[in-house]
Amino acid sequence: MAVNLAGDRLPCGHRVDQLWACLGSGAPDEHVRACEYCQAALAMIRPLRTATSELAAQPVRVPADLPRRVMAVIGPRIPPAPRIAVPVAAPDRLAISVRAAAMVLRAAGDSVEGVRARSCRLTPAAVGPNASAGLKLTISVRYGLPALSAARAVRRAVRAAARAQLGLTLGPIDIEVVDIHAA
Numbered sequence: 001m002a003v004n005l006a007g008d009r010l011p012c013g014h015r016v017d018q019l020w021a022c023l024g025s026g027a028p029d030e031h032v033r034a035c036e037y038c039q040a041a042l043a044m045i046r047p048l049r050t051a052t053s054e055l056a057a058q059p060v061r062v063p064a065d066l067p068r069r070v071m072a073v074i075g076p077r078i079p080p081a082p083r084i085a086v087p088v089a090a091p092d093r094l095a096i097s098v099r100a101a102a103m104v105l106r107a108a109g110d111s112v113e114g115v116r117a118r119s120c121r122l123t124p125a126a127v128g129p130n131a132s133a134g135l136k137l138t139i140s141v142r143y144g145l146p147a148l149s150a151a152r153a154v155r156r157a158v159r160a161a162a163r164a165q166l167g168l169t170l171g172p173i174d175i176e177v178v179d180i181h182a183a
């Protein structure tokens with residue numbers, strides 16, 4: 001006898017998903033054992049249950065080149081890290097990532113006696129290779145050290161490092177004293 005598995009329930013009232021679950025537990029109840037509809041439905045879904053169990057039992061092998069294939073798909077969609085063009089003689093080109101440049105400049109600010117550099121954010125010039133990047137630096141100043149002279153020293157150190165290490169002439173340097181620390 002063929003039963004319609006597409007319907008929610010068999011003519012006897014049993015649901016197909018109950019039968020499916022009963023195949024998994026291997027314990028059909030009294031009704032299922034005696035019911036012709038249930039037995040017919042079981043005969044139809046049993047091969048499917050066997051096939052899916054076999055599939056599920058198979059170990060999943062991750063292809064060795066999966067990371068490369070994933071990156072090949074998503075790589076072009078990741079925007080490149082912001083960079084600053086460093087002025088060099090044409091036709092050469094040199095660019096440094098904003099993050100790397102900020103690390104160099106933060107370290108320069110940190111080297112000033114009595115100053116601890118906190119955050120450092122480089123703002124790449126909007127247009128043109130010769131436009132200069134600006135810098136926002138937050139610092140902590142040692143207690144007792146005049147903030148104005150500390151800021152002046154930090155500006156000098158940062159400008160010097162930008163020129164010497166990055167070949168960059170910085171635009172405006174905003175310094176914010178966000179903390180005071182003990183000696």
Ligand SMILES: [Zn+2]
Binds near residue numbers: 010013014035036037
């Ligand atoms: Zn039944």
